Amino acid sequence: MKKIVPILGLVFLFAMSVLTHGELKEQTQLVDIVHLMEEQEVQIENWRLYTRGTGKEVRDIHEYEEELEQMMASEKNFQWDLKDWKQHEHWKVTGTNDVEKLTVVAYPQEEQYSMYLIYEFMGTGNPQDVETITSFFLKRLDQLYVETPTVFTTVTGYHEEIKPSLMYDFGSELVEKFSAEKIEELKEETFISISAYNEQWEDSLNTNGNNMNLQVALRQDPRLGAKTTITIGTPIITTEY
Template sequence: MKLGKSFFLVVLVFGLVIVHFFANSLGGHSFVAAANELVTLAEDKKWDIHEWQILAREEQGLITNQESFRQHVHMMSIDLDDWNVTDVDDSAQEWKATLTNQNPIMDVQESLTIFAYPENGQYRLAHTYKLQGSSLHTLASQQLEPLVNKRIDSFSLDQSAIYTQLKTSEDQSYLEHHESLSHFATELLESLDAKQVEALEEESFVSFSAYLENWEQAISTNGEEMNLQLAIRQEQGLGSRTTVTIGTPIITTEY
């Protein structure tokens, strides 16, 4: 199990770099088609969604020192006067600050994480915006795209790719009609009309990369395009559960 987990953490980091590199050619920020298809899949399977999230990340300019970082965080907190600064850490070599906002109207949580890391004697800033919720109705809401587009503009994420994913965790009833995790995964890919690109299969964990023609964003892996990752983990023992994570163009959290 350690091998599979480590392997896909490497794939995740590498994939983030590749997607960021090709962000200019991904054809816009629309995540709506992918989000709607994931909602439809979850509704068809009668999944109880644990969490969904939308994420955007982009590098910003260079700064010279800690004071410049603190000033940048301060200015962002002024612009976001109804957000809370929940975490500031500039004690290590890399610096980080997080601002969060609870949006009760849409039942979502937003966060902006500001990073600074060394680069040729200076520090490179990066912004990561994350929108999280658990309601499929909200993920399918027409209000979501204007909100995400507003944040993209406000946080200087115009060239960022958009990562969309959802996670569900249920008891073993998921597998009642499937002979294996791989069979279950294949059925899910077929439900999305996705073409399999790569796969990692273990006894209690599988992860598939795939490609859907009607989703805008895609990255290249081993000469083939992919824009979907699917991971299924089966927990063993008392109270065992099956967790399904689906992300586009890749999964952006550990699974």
């Protein structure tokens, strides 16, 4: 069974409104996470960069369609799913290609609709040129958003030789190597989660009166032998783990 830290749901719901924003060049720790995983002999399985930004306000569905048509015209390498996009209380259209996902959403707000653009850039396996990936991603943000959005970085991998009794120590070592201070933690026999704060990173969110911008989770499934799944996210993990 996959487990999620109890605080994750609440944290994610409020993350967008409480995050502090840094400069665009500081908006992803993908390079740091990948390099540390490689150093610790963690085999990377997948990675994901996620962001969400506020777009224009539209008066009605016709203005939403106009904005959507402009997006589709500028992003011609996407396959757009227009099936059942008119929901009861909101409108949602998603475009995808091999490594990117764009979602254009509009929610009712008083007498208008607020538009949001959700952008994801993802891949499987170990990214071979993480610096180039990061550079491409940040350029895409500059193209897609007027204001600098907050980036959520998540990388998942596995290690074959971590004993259950040493999972917490391994997770603590990862936090220490990020020069972060532990804020919250959850310890179970086959599952460890540690939330921490690195004062050198610009983005952070508040949980129980403390700033945090790093989550490290380790999970073992007895059915898979000694394999340990390791997920690292900043400012929080945004996927199941």
